[in-house]
Every structure is written in C-alpha cells, then in structure tokens.
Amino acid sequence: MRNSKLIIAATLVSLATAGYAQTEPQVAVSSAPGKVSVTGTVKTTSTVVGIEPATRTVWLKDAKGKVVQVVVGEEARNFDQLKVGDVVNAEYSEAMTLTLKKGGAQLSANENQTLERAPMGAKPGGTASREVTVMAVVTAVNHQTGAVTLKGPQGNSLDVIVQDPEQLKLVKKGDHIEVVYTEAIAISVEPKAK
Template sequence: MTNKKLIIVATLAALAQAGFAETDPSVAIKSAPGQVSVTGSVKTTSTVVGIEADTRTVWLKDAKGKVVQLVVGEEAHNFSQLKLGDHVTAEYTQALTVTLKKGSAPLSASESQNISRAPLGAKPGGTASREVTVMANVTAVNHQTGLVTLRGPQGNSLDLIVQDPDQLKLIKKGDQVQVVYNEAVAISVEPAAVK
C-alpha cells in the first residue's frame, strides 16, 4: 500500500473511530457447521465547528458535544469545499468470517484494498475498504476450555475461544482455518443548513 493510501485510510478510520458513535453498534452473528461470521457497524454524524486551511485541520463536534481535531491529508480532494456547519457522516463496518477447512492447503496471507474519493469540485467524501485473508493450521484443541490454537503463515500463534460446543466438535488438530477480515468506512459531507 502506498503512503498516500495509508494516509487516506488512516484519516477515514480516525473519523469513524474517533469516539463519535451516535448509534450503538449493530452486530450480527451467523453460524453454520464449520463457519462463523460476525459483522458489526456503527454510524456517526458530526458537525464541522472549526477549519484551519493552512494546516488542513478540521474540528468536528458530535451530538453529545465532544470535539475531535483531525488533520486531513493532501490526498483528500476538495478540502476547500468544507464550511463551518457542514455535517460529516461516517459509517464504519467490520466483518470476520472463520471457516474450517479440511485438507492441507499452503499457509498464506493476502490483502486487498479499495479507495474511492469524491470527484473534484464536489463536497469531500469517499470510501475505503480492506480485506485480509489468512489460511492457518489448527495446532491444538482443548475441548474442556474451548481453546483452539492456530498457527499462521509467518509462524505466529493465535488462541481462539470457541464457545459453541457443536462447532468445537468439528475442529481437530491438523485442520485448517480460513479467516477473512473485512473493514470499510464511508464518509460524506452535507452542506450546512441555510439560515
């Protein structure tokens, strides 16, 4: 990933996670034999209460009165379109799917990303998404505690607690697990209401 993309993703993620959660996160869990998916999202709206053009700094205030200061990178188009009173809406979504795989595929890790920005001249906004896929080996299963130990392609280990006894019965040492992690954030700016 280039530094430009890192800056954009970091800015978008900061907006979504800056403590502006106006809505409680919605969480959905889906389970099928050998597979579990968890998805969560949170939406937030804040108001632009300060802009410092020279340093590209913006102050955002949420509905509870909390103010957060953000520096917007040069990669974000249309910074000059921001005005005091504009409403910034961010929706942040994360999903994790763990799938039990029988067999012996090579251990692997891959990542893909997508970024889109508002066209020049429009209000600032955009979306950023990322998907990480890892194939790992099950190196230990403790049926008493529900602890499953995974070893990834770089040799690192991770312990997971499997609370569903029916799912735990399907897992044994030597199996493989595919983990897919997705995250996305969408940012939009709406003009301030005319008084």
C-alpha cells in the same frame, strides 16, 4: 502507491472516528456447522464547528455536543470545500468469518484494498475498504478451555476461544481454518442546511 492508499484510508478513518464513541454499533453473529461470521457497523453524524486551514484541522461536534479535533491529511481532496455547518456522515463496518477446512490446504495470506475519493471540486469524502484472507492450520485443540491454537503462514500462533461446544467438536489438530477479515469506511460531507 500502496502507502499513499494506506495514508488516504487512515485519513478517512481518522475523520470518521471522531463520533464513534457516541454511536452504538450494530453487531450480528451467524453460525453454521464449521463456520462463524461476526459483522458490526457504526454510523455517526457530526457537524463542522471550526476549521483551521493552515493546519488542516477540523472541529466536529456530535449530536450529544461533544467536540473532537481532527487533522485531515494532505491526501484528502477538496479540504477547501469544507465550511462551518457542513454535516459529516461516516459509516464504518467490520466483518470476520472463520471457516473450517478439512484436508490439506496451503497456508497463505492475501490482502486487497480499494479506495475511492471524492471528485476534484466536490465536498470531501470517499470510501476505503480492505479484505484480508488467511489460511491457518490448527496446531492444538483444548476441549476444556475451548482454545484452538492456529498457526499462520508466517509461523505466528494465535489462540482463538470457541464458545460453542458443538463447533469445537468439529475442530481437529491438522485442520485448516480460513479467516476472512473485511473493513470498510464511507464518509460524505453535506452542505449546511439553508
């Protein structure tokens, strides 16, 4: 079941990525002492200009005229409802929040996923989301380079560069950092305008 959700989500993502290069992402950064959040959203609209049912291949054309070929997996419902001229809207969002936690917290990693597909007989589309939460420990702080080394629950290490000197002053070896990463995609298909 888990693998099928991932496959469906990957199918939705592959359909949506067709127009991303042409859309400027909207990015926001917020900061408070001991906490930083970054969010980004990309929206795109493309038109179906070709369909090959035997291979489940769709050609999408963006507003700038670029055509991209996308293979839609068997997991995506209602492929037969697609028509040349249909409009495909996609929105992809990512967010990451890092929160400084003083005191001893247990290292951990959790992941939650959701998936909602279009009902049978409707135009293809749906939403998929994933949230990953990791509690890591600070094993080193380099005030000269701004690098903070984090060790995760599986023993892997990662250096994170802290650009804000005031935030860096708050971080000490032995502190914990909670990292919450979320991503979501929504795809809808609208019939060709008459």
